[in-house]
Amino acid sequence: MSNPPTFDFSGKVAFVTGAGSGIGRATALAFAAAGASVTIADISDSGLKATEDMMIALGAKVLSVRCDVTKSADIKLALDQTIAAFGRLDAAFNNAGIEQPGASIVDLTEDMLDRVLAVNLKSVFLCMKHQIPLMLQNGGGAIVNTSSGAGVIAIRNQSGYCASKFGVTVASKVAALEFADQGIRVNALCPGIIDTPMIARYTGGTEEGRAAIIKQEPVGRMGRPEEIAATVLFLCSDSGGFITGHALVADGAQTAGI
Numbered sequence: 001m002s003n004p005p006t007f008d009f010s011g012k013v014a015f016v017t018g019a020g021s022g023i024g025r026a027t028a029l030a031f032a033a034a035g036a037s038v039t040i041a042d043i044s045d046s047g048l049k050a051t052e053d054m055m056i057a058l059g060a061k062v063l064s065v066r067c068d069v070t071k072s073a074d075i076k077l078a079l080d081q082t083i084a085a086f087g088r089l090d091a092a093f094n095n096a097g098i099e100q101p102g103a104s105i106v107d108l109t110e111d112m113l114d115r116v117l118a119v120n121l122k123s124v125f126l127c128m129k130h131q132i133p134l135m136l137q138n139g140g141g142a143i144v145n146t147s148s149g150a151g152v153i154a155i156r157n158q159s160g161y162c163a164s165k166f167g168v169t170v171a172s173k174v175a176a177l178e179f180a181d182q183g184i185r186v187n188a189l190c191p192g193i194i195d196t197p198m199i200a201r202y203t204g205g206t207e208e209g210r211a212a213i214i215k216q217e218p219v220g221r222m223g224r225p226e227e228i229a230a231t232v233l234f235l236c237s238d239s240g241g242f243i244t245g246h247a248l249v250a251d252g253a254q255t256a257g258i
Contacts, residue, residue, distance in 0.1 A: 017096040018097060065078040172187060
């Protein structure tokens with residue numbers, strides 16, 4: 001991994017979903033390296049354990065919680081445990097998500113649509129519902145929700161995924177408007193093609209699949225999870241203090257010409 005971003009979150013508490021791999025793991029590690037106490041949440045026990053071990057190696061204060069982000073009770077419990085362990089909540093990265101297998105809108109199954117919307121969109125609503133009151137107790141905080149390039153443009157055979165990510169983008173803007181005058185900042189982050197296990201599943205894990213998807217990136221490569229993590233920390237830092245209600249696209253110019 002590349003060097004962690006240089007921000008100071010000493011004395012701050014961050015909450016990261018989807019922390020068992022990919023962008024979530026990289027961001028949890030970045031928060032830890034920047035001095036934050038971090039709650040990591042994921043549905044994968046093995047992924048959580050691996051991330052936790054990496055964070056402990058950094059000397060981080062970490063709370064690991066198995067959490068199904070489609071369930072309000074799981075999210076509330078994870079946040080209650082965060083307050084019990086660390087006393088406050090300052091930053092949240094609502095990142096958990098799943099991909100959609102390529103399918104025409106007429107072939108997308110109802111079960112898959114329900115699942116994609118639940119994990120990618122409903123979870124963001126539920127997280128913000130429980131996070132914002134906790135942040136208000138401290139006079140404010142910052143939330144970053146993972147949208148996607150598919151949250152700003154339409155992609156053929158990805159109707160469910162695009163709908164979920166467009167929803168994240170708009171929900172973030174609405175929450176930002178509702179709580180801007182109370183010290184809560186909310187932004188959507190729209191990554192392009194990032195080299196993560198999700199992309200490996202989407203491409204079939206083959207060199208041919210990787211090459212085909214890299215062709216979609218004008219910069220000629222996939223993004224690195226650490227690059228997205230640095231963007232999250234910027235948005236949550238004082239340096240990003242005047243940014244709220246924004247959908248920040250970090251995609252190597254993939255959507256620039258559309």
